Amino acid sequence: MIFWFSGTGNSRYVAEKLARRLNEHLVAVAEAIYDKKFDYTLQPGETLGFVFPTYSWGPAPVVLRLIKELEVAGVTPATYCYMVTTCGDDVGRSVDIFAKALRKRGITLQGAFSVQMPNNYICMKGFDTDDQPVMRRKLLAAPERIESVAMRIAEHRCTTDVVTGKWPGVKSHIIRPWFKRYAMSDKPFKTDAALCTRCGKCVDVCPMHNIKLADEGPQWQGQCAMCLACVHHCPVRAIQYGKQTQDKGRYYFKKTN
Numbered sequence: 649m650i651f652w653f654s655g656t657g658n659s660r661y662v663a664e665k666l667a668r669r670l671n672e673h674l675v676a677v678a679e680a681i682y683d684k685k686f687d688y689t690l691q692p693g694e695t696l697g698f699v700f701p702t703y704s705w706g707p708a709p710v711v712l713r714l715i716k717e718l719e720v721a722g723v724t725p726a727t728y729c730y731m732v733t734t735c736g737d738d739v740g741r742s743v744d745i746f747a748k749a750l751r752k753r754g755i756t757l758q759g760a761f762s763v764q765m766p767n768n769y770i771c772m773k774g775f776d777t778d779d780q781p782v783m784r785r786k787l788l789a790a791p792e793r794i795e796s797v798a799m800r801i802a803e804h805r806c807t808t809d810v811v812t813g814k815w816p817g818v819k820s821h822i823i824r825p826w827f828k829r830y831a832m833s834d835k836p837f838k839t840d841a842a843l844c845t846r847c848g849k850c851v852d853v854c855p856m857h858n859i860k861l862a863d864e865g866p867q868w869q870g871q872c873a874m875c876l877a878c879v880h881h882c883p884v885r886a887i888q889y890g891k892q893t894q895d896k897g898r899y900y901f902k903k904t905n
Protein backbone atom coordinates (compact mmCIF):
# COMPACT_ATOMS: atom_id res chain seq x y z
CA MET A 649 0.00 0.00 0.00
CA ILE A 650 1.46 3.35 -1.02
CA PHE A 651 0.05 6.59 0.40
CA TRP A 652 0.96 9.49 -1.86
CA PHE A 653 0.57 13.23 -2.02
CA SER A 654 1.56 15.48 -4.89
CA GLY A 655 0.88 19.02 -6.04
CA THR A 656 2.63 19.44 -9.37
CA GLY A 657 2.91 15.76 -10.26
CA ASN A 658 6.50 14.82 -9.37
CA SER A 659 5.60 12.67 -6.38
CA ARG A 660 2.61 11.23 -8.20
CA TYR A 661 4.91 10.11 -11.00
CA VAL A 662 7.28 8.48 -8.49
CA ALA A 663 4.41 6.83 -6.58
CA GLU A 664 2.84 5.45 -9.76
CA LYS A 665 6.15 4.10 -11.01
CA LEU A 666 6.84 2.40 -7.66
CA ALA A 667 3.31 0.99 -7.51
CA ARG A 668 3.65 -0.56 -10.97
CA ARG A 669 7.12 -1.91 -10.27
CA LEU A 670 6.23 -3.32 -6.83
CA ASN A 671 2.68 -4.33 -7.66
CA GLU A 672 1.27 -2.17 -4.87
CA HIS A 673 -1.91 -0.20 -4.76
CA LEU A 674 -2.10 3.56 -4.30
CA VAL A 675 -4.01 5.63 -1.76
CA ALA A 676 -4.28 9.40 -2.31
CA VAL A 677 -3.57 11.25 0.94
CA ALA A 678 -5.64 14.29 -0.08
CA GLU A 679 -8.69 12.15 -0.89
CA ALA A 680 -8.28 10.17 2.34
CA ILE A 681 -8.35 13.44 4.31
CA TYR A 682 -11.24 14.85 2.27
CA ASP A 683 -13.27 11.64 2.72
CA LYS A 684 -12.11 11.28 6.35
CA LYS A 685 -11.08 7.73 5.54
CA PHE A 686 -8.36 6.83 8.02
CA ASP A 687 -8.80 3.05 8.47
CA TYR A 688 -6.84 0.72 6.24
CA THR A 689 -5.78 -2.91 6.36
CA LEU A 690 -2.46 -4.36 5.21
CA GLN A 691 -2.48 -7.88 3.79
CA PRO A 692 0.03 -10.33 5.33
CA GLY A 693 3.50 -9.49 4.01
CA GLU A 694 2.35 -6.23 2.42
CA THR A 695 4.62 -3.20 2.74
CA LEU A 696 3.60 0.30 3.83
CA GLY A 697 4.94 3.18 1.75
CA PHE A 698 4.60 6.96 1.75
CA VAL A 699 5.55 9.15 -1.20
CA PHE A 700 5.36 12.93 -0.87
CA PRO A 701 7.18 16.19 -1.60
CA THR A 702 9.61 17.85 0.77
CA TYR A 703 8.23 21.17 2.04
CA SER A 704 10.65 23.39 3.89
CA TRP A 705 13.06 20.58 4.71
CA GLY A 706 10.42 18.29 6.12
CA PRO A 707 7.57 16.10 4.94
CA ALA A 708 4.63 17.94 3.35
CA PRO A 709 2.56 18.77 6.48
CA VAL A 710 -0.61 17.31 4.94
CA VAL A 711 0.99 13.85 5.10
CA LEU A 712 1.84 14.31 8.77
CA ARG A 713 -1.77 15.34 9.31
CA LEU A 714 -2.93 12.05 7.78
CA ILE A 715 -0.50 10.04 9.91
CA LYS A 716 -1.91 11.57 13.10
CA GLU A 717 -5.27 9.98 12.25
CA LEU A 718 -4.14 6.88 10.39
CA GLU A 719 -5.14 3.42 11.67
CA VAL A 720 -3.53 0.62 9.68
CA ALA A 721 -4.60 -2.86 10.76
CA GLY A 722 -2.19 -5.67 10.03
CA VAL A 723 1.00 -3.72 10.81
CA THR A 724 3.40 -5.98 12.71
CA PRO A 725 7.03 -5.45 13.84
CA ALA A 726 7.97 -7.28 10.62
CA THR A 727 6.11 -4.83 8.36
CA TYR A 728 8.49 -3.03 6.03
CA CYS A 729 7.67 0.70 6.08
CA TYR A 730 9.38 3.26 3.87
CA MET A 731 9.19 6.85 2.71
CA VAL A 732 10.20 8.38 -0.60
CA THR A 733 10.30 12.15 -0.72
CA THR A 734 10.75 14.18 -3.88
CA CYS A 735 12.64 17.44 -3.58
CA GLY A 736 14.16 20.16 -5.70
CA ASP A 737 17.47 20.02 -3.88
CA ASP A 738 17.66 18.60 -0.37
CA VAL A 739 15.49 17.31 2.44
CA GLY A 740 17.24 18.35 5.66
CA ARG A 741 16.06 16.26 8.60
CA SER A 742 12.85 15.08 6.88
CA VAL A 743 13.57 11.45 7.74
CA ASP A 744 13.81 12.13 11.49
CA ILE A 745 10.59 14.17 11.41
CA PHE A 746 8.75 11.48 9.49
CA ALA A 747 10.11 8.60 11.59
CA LYS A 748 9.01 10.41 14.76
CA ALA A 749 5.49 10.94 13.41
CA LEU A 750 5.22 7.25 12.52
CA ARG A 751 6.69 6.13 15.83
CA LYS A 752 3.88 7.95 17.64
CA ARG A 753 1.48 5.69 15.71
CA GLY A 754 3.47 2.56 16.62
CA ILE A 755 5.04 2.19 13.16
CA THR A 756 8.79 1.89 12.56
CA LEU A 757 10.29 3.53 9.49
CA GLN A 758 12.87 1.27 7.88
CA GLY A 759 13.63 2.70 4.46
CA ALA A 760 13.99 6.37 3.50
CA PHE A 761 14.84 7.71 0.06
CA SER A 762 14.85 11.04 -1.73
CA VAL A 763 14.40 11.64 -5.45
CA GLN A 764 15.47 14.98 -6.90
CA MET A 765 12.89 16.36 -9.28
CA PRO A 766 12.27 19.82 -10.79
CA ASN A 767 11.70 22.48 -8.16
CA ASN A 768 8.22 23.96 -7.88
CA TYR A 769 8.75 26.43 -5.02
CA ILE A 770 8.55 30.02 -6.28
CA CYS A 771 6.88 32.01 -3.51
CA MET A 772 9.92 33.65 -1.91
CA LYS A 773 12.75 35.81 -3.12
CA GLY A 774 15.62 33.65 -4.40
CA PHE A 775 13.44 30.62 -5.21
CA ASP A 776 12.42 29.86 -8.78
CA THR A 777 11.79 26.91 -11.06
CA ASP A 778 14.89 25.25 -12.48
CA ASP A 779 16.26 26.39 -15.79
CA GLN A 780 15.73 24.00 -18.71
CA PRO A 781 19.09 22.12 -18.54
CA VAL A 782 18.71 21.45 -14.80
CA MET A 783 15.09 20.37 -15.25
CA ARG A 784 16.08 18.04 -18.10
CA ARG A 785 18.96 16.56 -16.12
CA LYS A 786 16.70 15.79 -13.15
CA LEU A 787 13.95 14.29 -15.31
CA LEU A 788 16.42 12.16 -17.23
CA ALA A 789 18.01 10.84 -14.03
CA ALA A 790 14.70 10.09 -12.30
CA PRO A 791 13.77 6.70 -13.84
CA GLU A 792 17.13 5.12 -12.88
CA ARG A 793 16.94 6.60 -9.40
CA ILE A 794 13.39 5.32 -8.92
CA GLU A 795 14.43 1.86 -10.09
CA SER A 796 17.30 1.85 -7.59
CA VAL A 797 14.86 2.84 -4.83
CA ALA A 798 12.35 0.19 -5.97
CA MET A 799 15.01 -2.54 -5.85
CA ARG A 800 15.87 -1.69 -2.28
CA ILE A 801 12.21 -1.52 -1.26
CA ALA A 802 11.63 -4.92 -2.86
CA GLU A 803 14.53 -6.29 -0.76
CA HIS A 804 13.11 -4.61 2.40
CA ARG A 805 16.42 -2.83 2.97
CA CYS A 806 16.77 -0.93 6.25
CA THR A 807 18.55 2.08 4.85
CA THR A 808 18.48 5.86 4.55
CA ASP A 809 19.54 7.31 1.22
CA VAL A 810 18.54 10.97 1.03
CA VAL A 811 20.22 14.24 0.08
CA THR A 812 20.37 15.93 3.48
CA GLY A 813 22.03 19.15 2.30
CA LYS A 814 23.96 21.74 4.32
CA TRP A 815 22.77 22.98 7.72
CA PRO A 816 19.97 20.41 8.01
CA GLY A 817 19.27 21.14 11.68
CA VAL A 818 18.88 24.87 11.08
CA LYS A 819 16.69 24.31 8.02
CA SER A 820 14.42 21.65 9.52
CA HIS A 821 14.21 22.78 13.11
CA ILE A 822 14.50 26.60 12.91
CA ILE A 823 13.39 27.72 9.42
CA ARG A 824 10.71 25.04 8.98
CA PRO A 825 8.61 25.94 12.06
CA TRP A 826 8.70 29.60 10.93
CA PHE A 827 7.74 28.56 7.38
CA LYS A 828 4.83 26.43 8.55
CA ARG A 829 3.53 29.27 10.66
CA TYR A 830 3.95 32.21 8.30
CA ALA A 831 4.41 30.93 4.74
CA MET A 832 1.74 28.27 4.27
CA SER A 833 -1.44 30.32 4.36
CA ASP A 834 -3.64 30.59 1.28
CA LYS A 835 -4.48 34.24 2.07
CA PRO A 836 -1.77 35.68 -0.25
CA PHE A 837 -3.27 33.96 -3.34
CA LYS A 838 -4.63 36.51 -5.80
CA THR A 839 -6.07 36.30 -9.29
CA ASP A 840 -5.67 38.86 -12.02
CA ALA A 841 -9.29 39.32 -13.09
CA ALA A 842 -8.23 40.70 -16.46
CA LEU A 843 -6.38 37.48 -17.27
CA CYS A 844 -8.61 34.84 -15.65
CA THR A 845 -10.85 33.11 -18.19
CA ARG A 846 -12.72 31.22 -15.45
CA CYS A 847 -11.67 27.94 -17.09
CA GLY A 848 -11.80 26.07 -13.76
CA LYS A 849 -8.41 24.40 -14.15
CA CYS A 850 -7.25 25.64 -10.73
CA VAL A 851 -10.35 24.10 -9.15
CA ASP A 852 -9.76 20.77 -10.93
CA VAL A 853 -6.09 20.42 -10.01
CA CYS A 854 -6.39 21.37 -6.33
CA PRO A 855 -5.91 18.09 -4.46
CA MET A 856 -7.46 19.58 -1.31
CA HIS A 857 -10.70 20.78 -2.98
CA ASN A 858 -9.71 24.17 -1.60
CA ILE A 859 -10.78 26.42 -4.50
CA LYS A 860 -14.28 27.51 -5.39
CA LEU A 861 -15.00 29.35 -8.61
CA ALA A 862 -17.14 32.41 -7.89
CA ASP A 863 -18.26 35.12 -10.32
CA GLU A 864 -15.18 37.14 -9.32
CA GLY A 865 -12.86 34.17 -10.02
CA PRO A 866 -11.22 31.54 -7.78
CA GLN A 867 -11.73 31.79 -4.03
CA TRP A 868 -9.38 29.96 -1.65
CA GLN A 869 -11.11 28.27 1.28
CA GLY A 870 -8.43 28.01 3.99
CA GLN A 871 -7.67 24.27 3.61
CA CYS A 872 -4.54 24.73 1.53
CA ALA A 873 -1.62 22.26 1.51
CA MET A 874 0.62 24.84 -0.21
CA CYS A 875 1.28 22.43 -3.06
CA LEU A 876 1.17 25.25 -5.66
CA ALA A 877 -0.69 23.13 -8.24
CA CYS A 878 -3.13 26.00 -8.82
CA VAL A 879 -0.36 28.54 -9.50
CA HIS A 880 1.60 26.28 -11.83
CA HIS A 881 -1.36 24.92 -13.83
CA CYS A 882 -3.18 28.16 -14.55
CA PRO A 883 -2.87 28.36 -18.34
CA VAL A 884 -2.78 32.17 -18.39
CA ARG A 885 -0.61 32.79 -15.29
CA ALA A 886 -3.48 34.60 -13.61
CA ILE A 887 -2.65 33.30 -10.12
CA GLN A 888 0.02 34.94 -7.98
CA TYR A 889 1.14 34.28 -4.42
CA GLY A 890 1.89 37.65 -2.87
CA LYS A 891 4.37 39.75 -4.79
CA GLN A 892 7.11 37.22 -5.50
CA THR A 893 5.65 34.92 -8.17
CA GLN A 894 4.92 37.42 -10.96
CA ASP A 895 8.16 36.92 -12.86
CA LYS A 896 8.89 33.36 -11.80
CA GLY A 897 8.70 30.20 -13.89
CA ARG A 898 5.85 27.74 -13.90
CA TYR A 899 6.24 23.95 -13.81
CA TYR A 900 4.20 20.81 -13.57
CA PHE A 901 5.12 17.24 -14.41
CA LYS A 902 3.99 16.15 -17.86
CA LYS A 903 4.03 12.53 -19.05
CA THR A 904 6.01 13.70 -22.08
CA ASN A 905 8.68 15.44 -19.96
Ligand SMILES: Cc1cc2nc3c(=O)[nH]c(=O)nc-3n(C[C@H](O)[C@H](O)[C@H](O)COP(=O)(O)O)c2cc1C
Pocket residue numbers: 653654655656657658659660700701702703704705706734735736737738739765766767768769874875876901
Ligand atom coordinates in the same frame (compact mmCIF):
# COMPACT_ATOMS: atom_id res chain seq x y z
C1 LIG B 1 5.90 24.76 -0.03
C2 LIG B 1 7.08 24.09 -0.69
C3 LIG B 1 8.27 23.93 0.00
C4 LIG B 1 9.36 23.28 -0.61
N1 LIG B 1 10.48 23.06 0.12
C5 LIG B 1 11.49 22.36 -0.43
C6 LIG B 1 12.65 22.03 0.34
O1 LIG B 1 12.75 22.30 1.54
N2 LIG B 1 13.67 21.38 -0.26
C7 LIG B 1 13.62 21.03 -1.59
O2 LIG B 1 14.58 20.46 -2.09
N3 LIG B 1 12.53 21.30 -2.34
C8 LIG B 1 11.46 21.94 -1.78
N4 LIG B 1 10.33 22.19 -2.53
C9 LIG B 1 10.26 21.66 -3.91
C10 LIG B 1 9.47 20.36 -3.97
O3 LIG B 1 9.79 19.50 -2.89
C11 LIG B 1 9.71 19.59 -5.27
O4 LIG B 1 9.60 20.38 -6.40
C12 LIG B 1 8.76 18.40 -5.32
O5 LIG B 1 9.23 17.45 -6.22
C13 LIG B 1 7.33 18.80 -5.70
O6 LIG B 1 6.55 17.63 -5.69
P1 LIG B 1 5.13 17.50 -6.38
O7 LIG B 1 5.32 17.82 -7.84
O8 LIG B 1 4.78 16.08 -6.17
O9 LIG B 1 4.22 18.45 -5.73
C14 LIG B 1 9.24 22.83 -1.95
C15 LIG B 1 8.04 23.03 -2.64
C16 LIG B 1 6.97 23.65 -2.02
C17 LIG B 1 5.69 23.83 -2.79
Ligand code: SF4
Pocket residue numbers: 839843844845846847848849850851865866881882883884885886887
Ligand atom coordinates in the same frame (compact mmCIF):
# COMPACT_ATOMS: atom_id res chain seq x y z
S1 SF4 C 1 -6.90 28.29 -13.87
FE1 SF4 C 1 -6.41 30.47 -14.11
S2 SF4 C 1 -7.72 31.16 -15.79
FE2 SF4 C 1 -8.56 29.21 -15.09
S3 SF4 C 1 -10.10 29.79 -13.54
FE3 SF4 C 1 -8.19 29.42 -12.44
S4 SF4 C 1 -7.23 31.43 -12.29
FE4 SF4 C 1 -8.80 31.60 -13.88
Ligand code: SF4
Pocket residue numbers: 655834853854855856857858859868871872873874875876877878879
Ligand atom coordinates in the same frame (compact mmCIF):
# COMPACT_ATOMS: atom_id res chain seq x y z
S1 SF4 D 1 -5.19 25.95 -3.15
FE1 SF4 D 1 -3.53 25.75 -4.63
S2 SF4 D 1 -1.72 25.53 -3.31
FE2 SF4 D 1 -3.49 25.19 -1.99
S3 SF4 D 1 -3.81 22.96 -2.00
FE3 SF4 D 1 -5.07 23.80 -3.65
S4 SF4 D 1 -3.82 23.70 -5.49
FE4 SF4 D 1 -2.47 23.43 -3.71
